Amino acid sequence: MLWRAESACGLPGRRQRGFTLVEILVVLVILGLLFGLVGPRVIDYLSRAKADVARLQLENIETALDLYRLDVGGYPSQEEGLRALVMAPSGIDRWNGPYLKDKAVPMDPWDRDYIYRIPSLHDGAYDLSSLGQDGVEGGDGEAADIANW
Secondary structure, X not given: OOOOOEOOOOOEOOOOOOOOHHHHHHHHHHHHHHHHHXXXXXXXXXXXXXXXXXXXXXXXXXXXXXHHHHHHOOOOOOOOHHHHHXXXXXXXXXXXXXXXXXXXXXXXXXXXXXXXXXXXXXXXXXXXEEOOOOOOOOOOHHHOOEEOO
């Protein structure tokens, strides 16, 4: 004896296809658990990645400032700022730039300018920093400032 599936309309050989409500709910619960466990780790990873990018950019700018100092004989003034790394300041004869690869001063990962201060308020010739995620001086964790001191 052969078994034949019949649909709700009674036609022989045709089966109803699809998912039941219970199957869909089970899948949604599983997806919710996965997002609940993985989501915070991904967000934490992304915020740490932005801080790492800021540190790397600071190192790149520091290297460019050192090259500028070797060519010109000193670091850019406060008025010249970091623009001196990509455009020759007026009155500077020994400028051999641009000193940054992209020929533009990068913004920090939160789309704000890096802060350049000369003379330094800390140990060193100049201060170079980013205010971090919150854009306010100070802070802890993700909101911590990133600086060269």
